[in-house]
Amino acid sequence: MNRVSRYLHPLLPLVIAFLALTLLHNSATPVFEAPDEAWHYAYVRWLVGGHGLPSLDDNVSGANQEAAQPPLYYAIAAFFSAPFDDNDLSALFWHNPHFGYQALGTALDNKNMLIHTETERFPWRGAPLAIHITRLTSLLFGILTVLAAWGLGYEAFQTRKGALVTAALVAFQPQFVFICGVINNDSSTAALATVTLWLTARVFRRGLTARRTAMLGVVVGLAALSKTSTLALFFGIGVVLCWQAWRERLSWKELMTALGLYLALAVAAAGWWYARNLRLYGDPLATSRHFDTLWRNPQPKSIPELVRDIPLLARSFWGAYGWGHIFWPDWVYALLTLATGACGVYGLWRAFGRLRMRPAHAALREAVEATDGIYLLGAGWCAAIGVALLYWMREVAAPHGRLFFPAIGAWAFLAAYGVALRSAHPGWRALGRALLLGMAVLAALAPGVRIQAAFAPPRLYAPQQVENAVKPVNFNYDHRLRLIGVEIEPERVAPGDRVAVKACWEALAPVAEDYTVYVQLLGQNYTRAGERHTYPGLGRYPTSLWTPGDAFCDVYRIAVEPWVPTPERYQVLIGLYLDDSRDQLTAFDSVGLPNVPPVVGAVTVAPEKPQAIAPEYPVQYTLGESILLRGYDLSAPPQSNTPLTVTLYWQAQAAQSHDYTVFVHLFDEAGEMLDQDDGPPRAGWYPTFAWEAGDMIVDVRRLDLPELSAGQTRRSHPFARSR
Numbered sequence: 001m002n003r004v005s006r007y008l009h010p011l012l013p014l015v016i017a018f019l020a021l022t023l024l025h026n027s028a029t030p031v032f033e034a035p036d037e038a039w040h041y042a043y044v045r046w047l048v049g050g051h052g053l054p055s056l057d058d059n060v061s062g063a064n065q066e067a068a069q070p071p072l073y074y075a076i077a078a079f080f081s082a083p084f085d086d087n088d089l090s091a092l093f094w095h096n097p098h099f100g101y102q103a104l105g106t107a108l109d110n111k112n113m114l115i116h117t118e119t120e121r122f123p124w125r126g127a128p129l130a131i132h133i134t135r136l137t138s139l140l141f142g143i144l145t146v147l148a149a150w151g152l153g154y155e156a157f158q159t160r161k162g163a164l165v166t167a168a169l170v171a172f173q174p175q176f177v178f179i180c181g182v183i184n185n186d187s188s189t190a191a192l193a194t195v196t197l198w199l200t201a202r203v204f205r206r207g208l209t210a211r212r213t214a215m216l217g218v219v220v221g222l223a224a225l226s227k228t229s230t231l232a233l234f235f236g237i238g239v240v241l242c243w244q245a246w247r248e249r250l251s252w253k254e255l256m257t258a259l260g261l262y263l264a265l266a267v268a269a270a271g272w273w274y275a276r277n278l279r280l281y282g283d284p285l286a287t288s289r290h291f292d293t294l295w296r297n298p299q300p301k302s303i304p305e306l307v308r309d310i311p312l313l314a315r316s317f318w319g320a321y322g323w324g325h326i327f328w329p330d331w332v333y334a335l336l337t338l339a340t341g342a343c344g345v346y347g348l349w350r351a352f353g354r355l356r357m358r359p360a361h362a363a364l365r366e367a368v369e370a371t372d373g374i375y376l377l378g379a380g381w382c383a384a385i386g387v388a389l390l391y392w393m394r395e396v397a398a399p400h401g402r403l404f405f406p407a408i409g410a411w412a413f414l415a416a417y418g419v420a421l422r423s424a425h426p427g428w429r430a431l432g433r434a435l436l437l438g439m440a441v442l443a444a445l446a447p448g449v450r451i452q453a454a455f456a457p458p459r460l461y462a463p464q465q466v467e468n469a470v471k472p473v474n475f476n477y478d479h480r481l482r483l484i485g486v487e488i489e490p491e492r493v494a495p496g497d498r499v500a501v502k503a504c505w506e507a508l509a510p511v512a513e514d515y516t517v518y519v520q521l522l523g524q525n526y527t528r529a530g531e532r533h534t535y536p537g538l539g540r541y542p543t544s545l546w547t548p549g550d551a552f553c554d555v556y557r558i559a560v561e562p563w564v565p566t567p568e569r570y571q572v573l574i575g576l577y578l579d580d581s582r583d584q585l586t587a588f589d590s591v592g593l594p595n596v597p598p599v600v601g602a603v604t605v606a607p608e609k610p611q612a613i614a615p616e617y618p619v620q621y622t623l624g625e626s627i628l629l630r631g632y633d634l635s636a637p638p639q640s641n642t643p644l645t646v647t648l649y650w651q652a653q654a655a656q657s658h659d660y661t662v663f664v665h666l667f668d669e670a671g672e673m674l675d676q677d678d679g680p681p682r683a684g685w686y687p688t689f690a691w692e693a694g695d696m697i698v699d700v701r702r703l704d705l706p707e708l709s710a711g712q713t714r715r716s717h718p719f720a721r722s723r
Contacts, residue, residue: 010160010163010164011146011147011150011163011164011167014150014164014167015146015147015171017172017440018142018143018146018172018177018180019143021171021172021177021444022138022139022142022177022180022181023139023181024181024444024447025177025180025181025182025446025447025451026132026135026136026139026181026182027122027132027447028446028447028448028451028452029178029181029321029322029447029451029455030112030114030116030120030455031092031114031116031128031131031132032092032113032114032131033111033112033113033114033116033322033455034178034179034183034184034322034323035182035184035323035324035400036064036065036066036184037182037183037184039062039063039064039065039066040063040066040074040183040184041131041134041183042054042062042063042066043061043063043066043067043069043074044074044077044078044081044134044183045078045081045086046061046062046063047071047074047078048078048081048082053067053071053276054066054067055280056281056286057280068286068287069185069227070224070225070226070227070228070270070273071273072222072225072226073137073141073185073187073188073189073226074185076137077134077137077183080134080136080137081130081134084129084130084133085130086126086127086130086131087126087127088119088127089127089130091119091127092114092119092120092127092128093114094114094115095113095114095115096112096113096114096115096535096539096540097516097579098110098516098533098534098535098539099111099112099113099539100325101532101534101539102325104498104557104559105327105329106326106327106328106329107557108326108450108453108538109538109539109557110535110538110539111322111323111325111326111454111455111539112322112454112455112539113323115535115540115542115545116455116540117545134183135181135182137183137187137188138179138180138181138182138183138184138187138188139180139181139187141180141187141188141190141191142176142177142179142180142187142190142191144191144194144195145170145176145187145190145191145194145408145409146167146170146171147167148191148194148195148197148198148409149166149167149170149171149198149408149409149412150163150164150166150167151163151198151201151202152166152194152197152198152201152374152378152409152410152413153165153166153167153412153416153420155198155201155202155205156201156371156374156375156378156417157371157416157420157421159420161420162420162421165416165419165420165432165436166409166412166416166420167412168436169411169412169415169416169435169436169439170194170409170412172436172439172440172443173318173408173412173439173443174318174319174439174442174443174446175316175317175319175401175402176190176402176408177443177446178321178446178451179402179405184402185226186227186402186403186406188226188227189223189226189227189229189230189405190405190406190408190409192222192223192226193223193230193233193406193407194408194409194410195219195223196216196219196220196223196230196237197377197378197410197413199212199215199216199219200216200237200240200374200377201374201377203216203241203244204240204244204373204377205374207244207248208241208244208245208250208258210261213241213261213262214261214265216241216262217261217262217263217264217265217266218265218266218269220233220234220262220269221265221266221267221268221269221270221271222269222270223406224269224270224273224274225269225270225273228285228287229385229388229389229392229406230406231285232384232385232388233381234263236380236381236384238259238262238263240373240377241258241262242255242259243373244373245258296395296396296397297394297395297396297397300394300395301393301394306390306393309393309399310399311333313389313393313399313400313401314333314337315327315330315333315401316399316400316401316402317401317402317404318332318333318336318337318401318442319332319333319442319450320400320401321446321450321451321454322451322454324400326450326451326454327450328442328450332442335438336435336438336439339434339435339438342431343415343416343418343419343428343431343432343435344414344415344417344418346418346419346428347414347415347416347418347419348414348417348418349418350417350418350421350424351372351375351417375414375417377410378409378410378413378414379410379414381406381407381410382407382410382411384407385404385406385407386407389403389404415435416432419431419432420432455540456540457537457540457541457545458536458537458538458540458541458552458553458554459552460547460550460551460552461551461552461553462549462550462551463484463506463549463551465551466484466485466504466551466552466553467484467485467504469485469487469504469553470484470485470486470487470502470503470504470553471485471486471487471601472484472485473486473600474589474590475574475587475588475589475595476508476587477575477576477585477586477587477588478585478586479508479509479588480507480508480509480511480585481505481506481507481508481511481515481543481546481585482505482506482507482508483503483504483505483574483587483600484504484505484506484551485503485504486501486502486503486504486572486574486600486601487501487502488500488501488502488572488601488602489502491602491603492603492604492692493560493603493604493605493606494560494566494605494606494607494608495560495561495562495563495564495566495605495607496559496560496561496562497559497560498557498558498559498560499521499530499557499558499560499572500555500557500558501519501555501556501572501574501601502553502554502555502556503517503519503553503554503555503556503574503600504552504554505536505546505551505552505553505554506549506551507543507547507550508548509548510546510548511543511544511546512544513543513544513578514535514542514543514544514578514579515536515542515543515576515578515585516533516534516535516576516578516579517533517534517535517536517554517574517575517576518531518532518533518573518575518576518577519531519532519558519572519574520572520573521558521560521570521571521572521573521603521605522571522572522573522597523565523569523570523571523605523685524565524568524682524683524685527564527565528561529560529561529564529570529605530558530559530560532557532558534556536552537552537554538554538555538556543576560605564605566605566606566607567604567605567606567607567686567690567691567695567696567697568604568605568606568682568685568686569602569603569604569605569685569686569687570603570604570605570685571597571599571601571602572599572601572602572603573597573598573599573600574598574600575597575598604686604690606695610694610695611696611698613630613631613649613696613698615630615631615632615633615649616631616632616633616634617632617633617634618630618631619631619632625653625654626652626653626654626656626693627650627651627652627653627656627660628651628652628653629648629649629650630649630650630651630696632646632648632649633646633647634646634647635647638705638708639705639708640706640707640708641705641706641707642705643702643703643704644702644703644704644705645700645701645702645703646664646677646700646701646702646703647698647699647700647701648662648664648698648699648700649697649698649699650681650696650697650699651694651695651696651697652688652691652692652693652694652695652697653693654693655691655692655693656689656690656691658688658689659680659687659688659689660680660681660687660688661678661679661680662678662679662681662701663676663677663678664676664677664678664701664703666703666705674705674706675703675704675705675706676703677701677703681697681699682697682698682699682700
C-alpha cells in the first residue's frame with residue numbers, strides 16, 4: 001500500500017484535473033464542431049451497425065477520408081457507442097451555408113459548421129447523447145497518455161517531481177485537452193505512442209527481458225493499428241532493442257530472439273490491416289487514396305511554403321478549437337512557444353553536459369547512460385513525427401498541430417528535462433511553473449471563453465433596450481423583420497481596412513424561411529467596396545428561430561477592397577435574401593414607403609496619404625478659406641459639337657462644415673454661357689462635408705460644346721458654392 005501511495009499520490013489530483021477539463025470541453029463543444037468529427041463518428045456507427053470496415057471505394061459509410069484510418073480507436077469507440085440510439089441523427093445536420101468565413105483575428109464569426117438548437121442542450125438525449133458518450137473514448141485514451149507520460153518522466157528523472165512535471169505538461173496542453181473531449185483518433189495515437197516510449201524507457205533503465213520485449217511488440221502493433229504515422233515505431237524501437245542488447249553484451253542469438261519476438265507480436269497485432277490495404281488498394285498504407293481529398297495541394301509544397309505554414313502549425317498545436325479556426329490572440333501562442341522553446345534549449349544544454357559525464361562507478365555510469373538514452377529516444381521520436389508531419393503538409397493543406405500528438409509524451413519530457421532536474425537553476429524552475437500555470441489557465445478558460453462563445457446564439461434583449469445603443473433606422477422587411485438601428489465604426493477608413501457595422505434586429509412575426517443578411521458598401525457605378533453575407537447571429541441564429549418581441553445585435557466586420565476608387569463616400573446597404581432563389585425582402589421605412597436600395601448609412605473611404613497629382617494646367621485658386629483648386633486637365637482642345645471633359649484637382653485644407661456644389665461654366669468672349677456642369681464633387685459620391693484636411697479630390701466634369709464660330713473665345717470657370 002505504501003508503494004502504491006508513493007507512486008500515485010501526486011498523480012491522482014492531476015488525473016482528476018485532466019478529467020474535469022476534458023469533460024468541460026466535451027460539454028462545451030457542440031456536436032460535430034471538431035476536426036472531422038462527423039466522419040469519425042460515421043466510422044464508429046458503421047461498425048456499430050455490423051457493416052464491417054468502411055471502404056475507400058465509396059462513401060456509403062459516410063466516413064469519407066477517415067475510412068483510410070486503422071480501426072483500433074473506432075472499434076473501441078463502437079463498444080461505448082453501441083448501446084445508445086441515434087435515429088434522430090439526421091436532424092442535427094442543419095448546415096450553415098456561410099461556414100468557413102475567414103474572420104479577422106479572433107473574431108467569433110461563422111465558426112459553426114452546423115446550426116445548433118435546444119435539442120443539443122444538456123441533459124442530452126438521442127443522437128446528442130450517443131455522440132457525447134462516444135467522445136469518452138478519447139477521454140480514456142487521454143488519461144492513458146497522462147499516466148504513460150508520468151511513467152516516462154519517472155524512468156527518465158527517477159523522481160516523482162520530474163514525473164509530475166512531464167505528466168502535467170501533457171495534461172494541461174490546451175489542444176490535447178480539446179482533442180480528448182471530442183471524437184478523434186489522435187488521442188489513441190498519442191496514448192499508445194507514449195506507452196511505447198514509457199516501456200522503452202523501462203528497457204533502458206531496467207534491462208531487456210522477454211516480458212518487456214513482448215509488451216513492446218504488442219503496444220507498437222496496437223499503435224500501428226491506431227494511425228499509420230506510428231509505423232516509424234516499428235523500426236525505431238527495433239534499433240533501440242539492438243542498442244540495448246549491445247549495452248548488455250547480449251549474444252547474437254539472444255538479440256535475434258528478442259527481435260523476432262518483438263516483430264512477430266507487432267505484425268500479428270497490426271499486419272492484417274496493412275495486408276488488407278495492399279489487397280484492396282494496392283498500397284499497404286492507402287496513402288495514395290488518403291491524399292485524394294479536397295485538401296490536397298495542386299502541387300507538393302516547397303520548403304519555403306512549408307516554412308510559411310509554421311505559425312499556423314504552432315497555433316493549432318497550442319489551441320485551435322472548433323474546426324481549427326477558433327484561436328487565442330497571437331501573443332498567447334508567442335509566449336507559450338517562447339517559454340517551451342527556452343525550456344527545451346535549456347534541457348538540451350543540460351543533456352550535452354550530461355553526455356560528457358562518465359562516472360567511474362559502474363552503477364552511476366549505467367544510470368547516466370540510461371537517462372541519455374531516454375533523452376535521445378524522445379528527441380528522435382519528436383524528429384520522426386515532425387518529418388512525417390511536414391511530408392503530410394507537403395501533400396495536403398493540413399497544418400494541424402494535433403498531428404504531432406504521437407510525440408506529445410516525448411515533447412513533454414524534452415520540455416521538462418532541464419527544469420525538472422534536481423540541479424536545475426531556480427529561474428528555470430520558475431519558468432517551468434509559469435508555463436504549466438499558463439497552459440492550465442488556457443485549458444480552463446477555453447470551454448467558456450473560446451468554444452461556447454463561438455457557438456452560442458446572440459444574447460436577446462427587449463427591443464427598447466437596444467434602441468438607444470444604435471442610430472435609429474427603423475426599417476421593416478416584408479413587415480416581418482425589423483432593423484431597429486445601425487452603428488458604423490469607423491466612419492472613415494482607408495482601402496484594405498475594415499468597417500464594423502453594428503445592426504440590431506427584431507422579429508415582428510414568425511418567419512418560416514431562413515434568410516441571409518447581406519451588408520454592402522456601394523459606390524459610384526455600383527462599385528462594391530466590400531460586402532458580407534451571413535445568417536443572422538453571425539451564423540448562429542437563423543431567422544426561422546427568431547421569436548417576436550426579442551431583439552439582438554450583430555457586428556458585421558467588412559474588409560474594404562484595396563483597389564476601390566478614393567476618396568469616396570460609400571453607401572452602406574443592409575438587406576435579406578433567400579439563398580436558393582436570391583429573392584430579396586423589400587425594406588420599408590418608418591412611414592411605410594419602400595426603400596430601394598436599403599441604404600442605412602455611409603462610410604468614407606480615403607487613402608492614408610493624399611495621391612500625388614500633376615495637373616496639365618496648374619493653378620492655385622483658394623475658394624473661401626479652406627478649399628484649394630490645384631489645377632485642371634482638358635480632354636482635348638475645344639471643338640464644335642464635341643464633348644469636353646474637365647478634370648478638376650481640389651485639395652481640402654481643413655475639414656468642411658458645409659455641403660458645397662461645384663459649378664463649371666463655359667463662356668464665349670462676349671460673356672454668353674455656352675454650357676455648364678453644376679453638382680456636388682464626384683457626382684455626389686464625395687460631398688464636401690466629408691472632406692478632411694489634406695484630402696485630394698479628383699473631380700471629372702463634362703461640357704457639351706455647341707457649334708463654335710471661327711475665332712470664338714472660350715473660357716471655363718470652376719467654382720464651389722454652398723447649397
